[in-house]
Amino acid sequence: MKGYNYLMIGALVTLLVILSIFTTSLSILNPFLGIWYSSGNVNMLNEIVSIPGLSGNVNIYIDSNGIAHIYANNLHDLFLAEGYYEASQRLFEIELFGLLAMGNLSSWVGAKALSSDIAMHLIGIPQNAIMSAQYLKHNYPTIYSYLEAFSQGVNDYINTLNYRDLPLEFKLLNVRPYYWSPDYSLAFGEYMGWSLTSGFNDELKSALLYTYFNYSEINEINPYYPHFIDGNLTVIPGDGTVNGYNLTDQGISPQYLWSLNWYQSWATGINKDEFKDLVPLMKYAILNISDPFILFPKFASNSWVITSDFSTQGPILANDPHLPLFDPSVWIPLQLIAPAFNVTGWSLVGIPGVLIGHTAYTAWGLTTPEGSSSDAYLEIVNGSQYYYNGKWYQMNEYNYTLMGRTYTVYYTNNGPLVARYKNYGISLYWSAWKEPILTVISIFLLDNSTSFNDLINAAKYWVIPPQNLAIVSKHHAGIIVAGLYPLINETLPNGKSVLVVGARTPLNGTVTKYEPIGYIPFKYLPQTFDPVRGFAFAPNQPTVWINYPFPFIGGFWSSGGRAEDIYHYLEYQRSVNISDMMKLQSNVTDYWASLLTPLIIKAMVNNTNGSIQGTAFNYLRNWNFTFYQNEVAPTIYTYIVAEMVNNSIAKILNKMGLDILDIASIPYIVPDFIYIAQYDPTSIWVNGNFTNLVRQSFVKAISLLEQNLGDNISQWYWGRVHFLEIYNPLGLKALSVGPIPIFGDPHTLAVGSTPYIPTVPLPYVTVGSSLRFIASPYSSQFYGIFPGGPSESLVSAFRENQLPLWLSFKYISYSGYNYTIIAKITLEA
Amino acid sequence: MKGTNTIYIIISSILLAYIMQIFVLYPFTAVAIGIPLGLLSRKYSAIGGFLIGFLSSLSLYLIYPINAVSKIAEIIGQLIGINPFLVVLLYPLIYGTISLISALLFYYIVRLNK
Numbered sequence: 001m002k003g004y005n006y007l008m009i010g011a012l013v014t015l016l017v018i019l020s021i022f023t024t025s026l027s028i029l030n031p032f033l034g035i036w037y038s039s040g041n042v043n044m045l046n047e048i049v050s051i052p053g054l055s056g057n058v059n060i061y062i063d064s065n066g067i068a069h070i071y072a073n074n075l076h077d078l079f080l081a082e083g084y085y086e087a088s089q090r091l092f093e094i095e096l097f098g099l100l101a102m103g104n105l106s107s108w109v110g111a112k113a114l115s116s117d118i119a120m121h122l123i124g125i126p127q128n129a130i131m132s133a134q135y136l137k138h139n140y141p142t143i144y145s146y147l148e149a150f151s152q153g154v155n156d157y158i159n160t161l162n163y164r165d166l167p168l169e170f171k172l173l174n175v176r177p178y179y180w181s182p183d184y185s186l187a188f189g190e191y192m193g194w195s196l197t198s199g200f201n202d203e204l205k206s207a208l209l210y211t212y213f214n215y216s217e218i219n220e221i222n223p224y225y226p227h228f229i230d231g232n233l234t235v236i237p238g239d240g241t242v243n244g245y246n247l248t249d250q251g252i253s254p255q256y257l258w259s260l261n262w263y264q265s266w267a268t269g270i271n272k273d274e275f276k277d278l279v280p281l282m283k284y285a286i287l288n289i290s291d292p293f294i295l296f297p298k299f300a301s302n303s304w305v306i307t308s309d310f311s312t313q314g315p316i317l318a319n320d321p322h323l324p325l326f327d328p329s330v331w332i333p334l335q336l337i338a339p340a341f342n343v344t345g346w347s348l349v350g351i352p353g354v355l356i357g358h359t360a361y362t363a364w365g366l367t368t369p370e371g372s373s374s375d376a377y378l379e380i381v382n383g384s385q386y387y388y389n390g391k392w393y394q395m396n397e398y399n400y401t402l403m404g405r406t407y408t409v410y411y412t413n414n415g416p417l418v419a420r421y422k423n424y425g426i427s428l429y430w431s432a433w434k435e436p437i438l439t440v441i442s443i444f445l446l447d448n449s450t451s452f453n454d455l456i457n458a459a460k461y462w463v464i465p466p467q468n469l470a471i472v473s474k475h476h477a478g479i480i481v482a483g484l485y486p487l488i489n490e491t492l493p494n495g496k497s498v499l500v501v502g503a504r505t506p507l508n509g510t511v512t513k514y515e516p517i518g519y520i521p522f523k524y525l526p527q528t529f530d531p532v533r534g535f536a537f538a539p540n541q542p543t544v545w546i547n548y549p550f551p552f553i554g555g556f557w558s559s560g561g562r563a564e565d566i567y568h569y570l571e572y573q574r575s576v577n578i579s580d581m582m583k584l585q586s587n588v589t590d591y592w593a594s595l596l597t598p599l600i601i602k603a604m605v606n607n608t609n610g611s612i613q614g615t616a617f618n619y620l621r622n623w624n625f626t627f628y629q630n631e632v633a634p635t636i637y638t639y640i641v642a643e644m645v646n647n648s649i650a651k652i653l654n655k656m657g658l659d660i661l662d663i664a665s666i667p668y669i670v671p672d673f674i675y676i677a678q679y680d681p682t683s684i685w686v687n688g689n690f691t692n693l694v695r696q697s698f699v700k701a702i703s704l705l706e707q708n709l710g711d712n713i714s715q716w717y718w719g720r721v722h723f724l725e726i727y728n729p730l731g732l733k734a735l736s737v738g739p740i741p742i743f744g745d746p747h748t749l750a751v752g753s754t755p756y757i758p759t760v761p762l763p764y765v766t767v768g769s770s771l772r773f774i775a776s777p778y779s780s781q782f783y784g785i786f787p788g789g790p791s792e793s794l795v796s797a798f799r800e801n802q803l804p805l806w807l808s809f810k811y812i813s814y815s816g817y818n819y820t821i822i823a824k825i826t827l828e829a
Numbered sequence: 830m831k832g833t834n835t836i837y838i839i840i841s842s843i844l845l846a847y848i849m850q851i852f853v854l855y856p857f858t859a860v861a862i863g864i865p866l867g868l869l870s871r872k873y874s875a876i877g878g879f880l881i882g883f884l885s886s887l888s889l890y891l892i893y894p895i896n897a898v899s900k901i902a903e904i905i906g907q908l909i910g911i912n913p914f915l916v917v918l919l920y921p922l923i924y925g926t927i928s929l930i931s932a933l934l935f936y937y938i939v940r941l942n943k
Contacts, residue, residue: 005937012934019927020857027854029905029920031889034854036901163854168901172908734907794904795897 028171033164035171046823051156053080053149054829060085063819065812066790066798067344069335078338079146079352081827083153083180086332086349088825089790092169093328094154094350095177096729097294098184101191102126105293106402108175109730116293117402121409122418123194123289127398128432129187135436136182143441147182150352154180168794169730180350188350189437192330196465199372199502200428201290202556204282205661207376207505210263211275212656220676221649221685224258224504224553226560226668227675231545232571233563235369235468235479235538236526240548243523247547252496254546262504262553266493269508270378278378281421282506283660285376288419289428294729295324300558300767301367302539302585302749303470304566305477310534311576314778315477317470318581319356319365322751323770327726327737328799329788331356331771335816336447343447344816346771346786353443356773357814358782362449363775367468367538369481369526372502372554374430375488375516377414377509381425386412387510414509427509429516431484432464439463442482452476452529460522468538474778478529479536481543485525486516487550502554520550537566539749559668561747564591578781581774586809587749592670593637594625599677600640603694615713616702627748629719629741636716638745639705642758643697645669649685665755670747701758708760718743722752725764726787726803737800739764740807750809774811783811838865839877846885846928856920859927866928867935878932883925890917 028034051058056073058081063069068085072078087094099105103120105113120126136144158177170177209218231239240246240254247254265271275282301321308314323330331346336354345357356365380387384395396411410417414427438461445458452473459469459482466483487499488507499517507514526543528536540558568591569584570576597620608614616636623633642664649672650663663669673690676683681690709716719741728735742765744752751769754762771786789801805812813819842865849858859882866874866881890898898917906913 002941005941008937009934009941012930012937016857016860016927016930016934019923019930020855020860023856023923023927026856026920026923029916030850030854030856031886031920032851032892034920035905036890036893036898732908734904795894795900 028174035168037164046825048826048828049160051080051084051153051827051829053152053156054827056829058827060825060827061819061821062823062825064822065333065819066801067333067335067814067819068790069337069816069819071337073338075146075338075341076149078336078341079149080153080156082334082336082347082352083150084157084827085153085334085825086347087154087157087180090328090332090349090792091154091157091177092167093729093792094180096169097188097191097330097350098180099178100292100294101187102129102184103400104402108173109293111403113293114402115291118407119289119291120191121398121400121407122416123428124409124416124430124433125187125190125194126400127409128190128437129183132186132190132436133182136440140441143444144182146352146444147185147440150185151180151182167792185351186437186440188348189439190432190464192348193432193437193439193464194430196368196467197374197430198368198370198556199374199554200376200430201286203372203376203503203506203554204286204426206263206556207275208279208282208658208661210272210505211279212658215261215263217684218263220680220683221663221669221672224262224555225542225546226557227671229542229557229560229563233541233560233567234545235481235536235541235543236528237531237533237536238545240545242526242544242548245524245549247498247549247551250496250498250549252492252498256494257492257498257551258546260493267490267553268503268505269511269514270505275505278421278424281419281424281426284419284421285426286660300540300562300751300753302537302562302566302769303365303367303468303479304535304537304570305470305472305479306570306576306581307477307530307534308475308778310574311776313577313776313781314474315472315776316576316578316581317363317365317472317477317775318585318773319367319470320585320769320772321356321366322753322767324766325724325726325768325770325787326729327735327788328792329770329786331786331788332790333784333786333814341448342816344782344814345773345784351440351443353440353447355443356771357447358775358777359447359449360780361451361777362446362455362471362473363777363782364446364455364472365470365773367470368540369466369468369483369538369543370540370555370557371466371485371543371552372556373464373466373483373485374428375486375502375554376506377412377427377429377514378506379412379414379417379425379427379509380423381412381417381420382423384410386417386425388413389510389512412509414515426506429486430464431486431519435463435484437464452478456480468543470538472775472777476530477536478527478531479538481526483525484519485550487518487520488514489517490553499550501550501552502556504553524549535570537563537570539563539566559592559671559747561591561671562749562751565589565749578774578776578779578783582783582809582811585749585769585772585774588627588743589625590627590745590747592674592747593745595674596641596670597623597625597637599674599690600637600694600698603691604698607695609699612706612711612713613698613702619713627718627745627752628743629722630717632713632716632718634718634745635705635721636701638722638756638762639701639758640694640697641670641673642756642762643700643704644673644693645756646758647697647700648687648693652684662755664757669756704758704760721761722754723761723764724752724768725766727766735794737803744768769806772806772811773814780815782814782816784814785811835869838868839881841865842877842881843885846881850886850889850924856923856927859924860931862928863931863933863935866932867939869932869936871933871936874932874936875929879925879929882928883921886921886924887918
């Protein structure tokens with residue numbers, strides 16, 4: 001009997017051991033300590049928390065829209081409380097972006113993030129952040145102390161957490177929060193800065209095109225200025241003269257300069273034949289820094305300002321920056337109040353202060369001006385040496401360790417070497433490599449502004465990324481393209497010299513000639529204050545027209561379709577108000593569709609075959625070019641365009657191995673078609689016959705839609721094929737929102753951008769208006785909305801509380817007064 | 830065994846079940862539940878072990894709003910590809926199973942010394 005007992009004991013012990021080992025991974029399901037309790041960072045509770053380091057009590061009032069109003073007695077306590085509050089709502093997101101930007105995400109998610117971490121170091125983001133932190137510490141100690149106070153607030157919150165309180169994602173990944181520091185705030189700023197930086201990739205892609213096609217062919221699909229743009233449509237209206245200075249003053253004719261072939265070796269120092277040998281290198285350079293764990297966004301944004309002469313409510317600002325629509329959002333809404341300091345708006349998580357918002361006297365918004373603020377340089381390398389001005393030099397090295405292995409970033413005189421092939425390399429010149437990110441100073445100055453001059457002064461500190469800073473005060477309005485644009489001294493074929501921004505291809509890095517020699521002086525940055533015509537707008541179109549004194553050779557602008565929408569609306573209004581601006585932000589008319597559709601109709605007249613094609617044709621003929629979810633024509637139009645792209649330009653490029661250009665996502669593909677139809681209908685880009693391309697694409701599109709959506713065309717509405725996904729930064733579908741049927745297309749002001757790829761449904765919209773903001777300091781009216789909420793908790797009522805309003809183009813007050821308090825958090829000294 | 834002793838054994842086992850789950854994350858802590866239960870008969874130690882482990886674990890969900898539990902279960906279910914209902918039951922089932930085996934183990938250990 002005892003033997004039987006021993007046997008049973010042995011068997012049961014074995015079973016217990018096996019069961020215990022194999023169920024350890026299910027520990028996170030523990031009903032008390034596990035994922036079920038993930039509200040420690042989220043619940044809007046009335047609570048009193050004792051915080052070391054505060055000099056006085058801080059009150060945080062949460063209003064019924066989830067906006068936090070933080071009241072402190074001094075700026076140190078204010079930013080500390082901001083850090084505490086942001087961590088209490090978004091700890092996981094803050095730390096995820098911090099690690100991502102610092103190139104150490106593999107410490108959390110393993111090898112999956114290794115290439116992302118390497119990319120961050122190749123770009124130089126962690127190195128630049130550390131350099132900037134040291135610079136600020138020594139030269140701007142007060143600003144640095146605010147960064148430290150914010151970090152302390154984050155860490156104070158972390159110190160209140162035990163395992164049970166950790167946000168769910170920490171438990172899923174089985175990681176613990178790390179302590180925050182100014183380095184992480186600055187690194188995330190650099191990450192966002194790089195995301196919004198043009199030049200490097202564009203020059204490489206442009207060079208790849210140049211390798212395979214001739215100059216006139218390239219200009220049809222990759223023009224210096226987008227087709228159909230003129231000086232009425234640029235951010236700064238007029239011929240490009242800024243503060244009385246222009247190209248003509250330098251004795252250079254704009255017509256001459258812009259008629260030159262800027263791809264040639266006189267402009268770049270590299271022959272076309274050399275580029276042919278460098279195709280693999282250029283592809284490596286693009287790929288090596290394009291693989292972050294969370295993809296760098298493709299960006300676009302809208303902003304405009306109205307002067308007091310043109311408005312019934314004083315100067316008005318409207319801004320909606322288009323960013324990846326993460327769940328949770330990268331924005332967190334709040335108001336920061338201390339003596340002589342009162343700012344309301346949206347903070348970028350992990351970075352102290354309000355990035356887009358207003359004071360009682362001023363308001364500001366941001367869009368991306370594009371234009372090359374980074375450049376690619378071709379290097380000759382040998383081992384750890386690079387060739388420069390006829391001599392070999394040792395490259396500087398930066399070593400870092402990931403997952404137990406040491407990696408090295410090599411630096412030439414032009415910046416980090418991001419790719420090598422045979423004896424060649426491509427280095428990245430980005431001003432952030434040499435210049436500390438003083439943009440954080442600019443943010444504090446904006447937050448503390450009380451006049452228009454304060455806003456302009458804040459713009460002087462804005463370094464990276466260059467931004468169209470749209471600014472209004474109670475009586476003035478304007479836009480300034482703030483930031484650092486490296487200048488290259490080019491000698492034109494006629495012997496004259498001119499300082500230009502960027503290039504059409506990588507530049508020869510082995511000689512001094514093409515090195516940047518400074519930046520556009522602040523006085524001559526594109527800028528317009530109280531424009532006579534009553535308005536200015538900046539939705540990523542060219543900032544200046546052709547007589548600008550520092551030509552943007554590397555412009556790489558957006559197509560200007562949204563600029564056309566804004567211009568045509570404002571040009572014909574005599575006086576507007578806030579309500580008009582809200583309507584304009586919700587506009588879903590595609591200007592390019594209004595030009596291309598008649599061309600499609602012209603090509604298809606008397607060429608439809610069968611009732612389905614005939615009905616589809618009639619939908620297009622009766623369309624007013626709006627993209628609402630319940631309309632059919634947008635579906636038909638978009639699939640025709642997608643088939644046109646897929647059967648012509650994309651096919652040609654893919655055949656050449658240039659699918660890396662991702663032409664279907666390039667915003668000026670539609671105006672390119674319109675231009676080609678009007679000026680060169682036998683172009684290679686439309687297979688030699690525009691009309692035939694349209695006819696074939698029409699048939700294919702209708703057939704594709706019929707197969708996937710049935711033969712009842714009235715059911716082919718836009719909301720069946722065009723969806724929004726607000727996605728989780730970790731890429732976990734279960735933590736994302738959507739798909740939601742969504743309005744708009746890539747060229748509507750209320751944007752719903754998706755690449756022109758003929759799949760049903762279309763690729764999900766993942767980038768959009770990350771917030772909408774309308775401000776009128778003169779009338780003290782401030783409205784906003786964003787597609788999210790303050791909390792990252794899955795079970796919080798404030799996770800996506802503003803999303804339904806955002807979807808229906810409604811706004812809430814962001815005035816910072818007369819709000820309804822639903823909870824109060826007191827931080828005690 | 831006297832009825833009062835049985836009650837003490839069950840109560841101490843229940844207390845151990847809650848204490849272990851509240852202070853330790855891992856399901857193997859259900860082993861502790863079986864220690865007092867080993868004093869009961871084989872049948873009752875097995876039944877008691879499973880029920881105390883399973884129900885104590887399941888009852889802890891009552892401290893949360895049902896909507897929150899349901900939402901998290903749905904999301905975790907999507908992540909790991911199982912039914913949300915099973916997500917809720919999984920830990921209690923494992924906890925109950927381990928405490929059942931543990932109770933039987935201690936039952937046999939106690940029998941060795943008799």
